[in-house]
Amino acid sequence: MERESFEDSEVAGLLNEHFISVKIDREERPDLDHIYMAACMVTNESGGWPLSVFIDSEKKPFFAGTYYPKHTRGQFMGFIELLGRISDLWNDNREVLKNSAEKIVEAITETAKTDKAKRISSNIAETAFKQFERNFDRQYGGFGNAPKFPSPHQLIFLLRYAKVGKESKATEMVEKTLLSMYKGGIYDHIGYGFSRYSTDRMWLEPHFEKMLYDNALLIIAYTECYKVTRNPLYSKLAKQIADYILRDMTSPEGGFYSAEDADSEGEEGKFYIWSTEEITDILGKDSGKQFCQIYDITHNGNFHGRSIPNLIKTDHTLADTEFCSSCLKKLYTVREQRIHPFKDDKILTSLNGLMIAALAVCGRALSSLEMLTAAQKAADFVLCKLYTDGSLKSRYRQGDVRYTAYAEDYSFLIWGLIELYEATFTPHYLTKALELTDLFISECWDEQNGGFFLNSKCGEQLITRSKEIYDGATPSANSVAAYNLIRLSRLTGIFGYNDKAQHILNCFSGQIERMPMGHSFSALALLSMTNNPKEITITAQNIENAQPALDLINSLYLPNATVIFYDGKNGLEETISMLKDYKIPKTGFLAYVCENRSCHPPTDNNDDLLYQLQD
Template identity: 40%
Template structure:
């Protein structure tokens, strides 16, 4: 296969769509994409495969690329010793998941870049993350590793075979799920709460030391635990964490949106990449927290995340891009950091004084560089003191302070916008977009802001138009006009979640119909008929060593966690018993795993909370736009009711589609010509009411 383009030298990655792979298209390493061609070449030459997995906004992936893959000598050694394959983990999460599990088994840790050396049959015998050019600090370098592997491959094939057999056995054991008798009940919720409570950082919020991740799944679970138990500490942990993150350097105080994680325990020094899924999951957390507390800071944060996503991550076609890099001009965080002299060129002396007071700006810098362990003259904007406290200390009104701060922030933002921007990963992923649709649609319900709903509907229209195959199946990735890669479990579950939220935001039955169609396809192609639960990949998709079933809830909720909630909501919407039975089987499939460490599965526990109940099915019969109907909807949307489904039946028209999906609503009628609410829970229904106050009282009486 030959690659030609003008006079430049390219490897095979030039023909790919992934921004990450394209970043390596001019490497002297003779990279292949993951393909039959690569594995056949390795078999023909009888040499091992060097598999490198990363993503385009990964800082340490850039470091390893610069040190090793752009180095002519290292590249020559790699081209002699290996067939080298590059994989974008965001395009192929199945490959990443399998080999990350291998790395964790073999080394006890994982991360990106992920470096695997394996046989032409895809069987791994060496695993690492970042590998430097030269060996240092106990970490082997590429210069030493490559000849070591060559000797091993040439002289000790038996040893390699033993390693691959051991790895294969461990993987097979890992991939099995066995139905168990473990109880998934309120005691398990309490156990998870106690674990989170014991690990909580009382001073700064969050649930670990450095590095510290936002973990919105924990926050969403704790809000549900507060609702169920009235446990004040659960809500205190949520609020402390949300406020600390919003005030910290992990939040972009100028351009909005959250960075990936904090490298310290104070939320001050972030790893500067910005991921779409973090914006979505955190928008959901801040929106629900506002629903509980009515704190304006939470509403403002959700709106600012929307502004960031619309400005920086929205594709012209309507979907959302994946991420922005941490690096610019060859330096992590360069775009976001300020020297004191840079600030002096933008602001006047009075404004600088305010900046020092509110945003913690210091002449010699306001953070310690983690590499050199000293200040480097750079500043990260963070809220040293909240706006209202500053206003009181200066004996000024919040309105006056807000006006001054808006002027300062506008000046700084405009100056920063002139800098070289970080790289944008402009691929569109169905699962991450589905999660953002869900968050936007939920925020639209809570805040009543049309901007959230417009963005959600536009993105959903893009997904349904561009990301479905001829048979209605989902595709995973879109870029530059091409939709490709067979959809994974999370593509289905996250988009179904988004469709269910969009239905409750708009009451457009088409969203429900599509959700049920996708759910049926998901069951037919991903369900484990022997042990229950959903595989990550389709029955007719590529098998990479094993078919895994993911459950761990990390930066993203697992596909099975979201699938469980979807099944329960769809059962409540329709009364279809097979959906309930499938949910029960899914819980049974993972019960022993969750029981061992419930705090690792907090998105799953949010679904379990719904399953334990009580849950409610709420039907409003009325006319959209009429005040009595809208008042009922506003009352419900102001209230934190995570374990309910909401159906709206219009008094106009026969609503054939809605009645086909939800047959029982045919008999629901308005009382005395007024908007009427029907509430059913735990196999019984309350007296219908036309009064919003009585509606909320009924929900409280049945424990919703």
């Protein structure tokens, strides 16, 4: 639509004559996107992008729609004709449009209301699992038909449900999906990282845009699957995604960029696709032919006459051979000389929070100092540049800081800081997580009905304040907030946080129970609340003495556990007062394991610790 209409001089002339045009970056302004997408849903019973919304001077929408060709074509009204009709109505019969705006605003406000709070059903996770099972594609993994999105938070939920529910089918669905996505063209086999979604069922043909949020959550999904299965393929892929982010998506200051475009030189996917001639020119005739057979690069191609490298028809273990590794490095060097896709270099607090969480989770599991250092640098950058004078901001770009933080900025950053604390045991990150949580409650909590509003009370005042619990491309701010509050309650002993998490799940219970599969992170939060979570405290004179215990803990899949390290010198007792009662041994370590508010005797050896950590 950009090429057909917005860059067209005839369309531009009409827009400039009769309208004031504003282009919104939905990642910078999720509050506007949410409200006006709701307007589109109200008027059309469907939504999507590109989203065209017509509003009056009070910001009230009176018409909304998605795709329009330049001129009417078949069932699609033309944008030229639409602009003319709206302009005529505005000039000749404005009351019709004003009345439409009032009705739409009333409907949006109604949809933003939560149901009357009731205690959420305890079997939400089981129901969600059964829905995933019914929708699972047993041949290619994923859920439903094309287009297919990675939706890694759904896979993370299934891994945790498998742990709690002793349900091996859930793990099998995750493994099938993660392996199939890797084998497909949605994965960049040459430069690493995943594209946004696949246009087909088998994960072959992607929309080539790479999003920071997908890759962050996929690092967590592959890392957790590795911890469950111990299959080194999954740890390799988690590391490769992280390598891509640290190489291509990290600013000099340490923050993470938002996305890479699908197009280069005006053509989607041009940066990523190959011909057989190119491959043989680079690798030589024999090696080129062998590589093309492995990675499905053919004369006819699988994408507009050229080929997307993939392993769908191949034994994926061939990719681990020295031959393939050498070929991929040569192709990467040549590909780097191509014109790269546009990089969206804005740094968002929300998405940086997700990547901080991902690198902390993966760095902790794989003992990667590089990942943990990158996570710390990003956290320090966000806390320095975007959290100043007691106010959190949403976006940084080339020194320009804008927009009061939204709910997802708080939720995702707090998640990242919690993971970073448990990976590094730097008290500063836990202190900041608690500080931001209290600010989040002050700025966004709905005192009347519960749950967090999408926008802050100090932000721009719009026609309504929205709330969201549905998990879309990322988990919702409210579901992540519930998860964070549960963990912070366990880490600090502040039971009020757990009560607030329960309140969130209760006030959205009607929506969650109507479609548990669409609220997988809420189900994950509920699992973490109700299934014998372990609270682990390790005390020692220094981190080196505690390392044997920490290495054991980090090697296990303990998704509902919280871990604290205390040496008596880091000031953590000022945040967690109960630590004053814990003994610090002169040598070695002591491990305290509690669950259901009941504690095992402290132990100083890994055999006993392992026994206490078993379900």
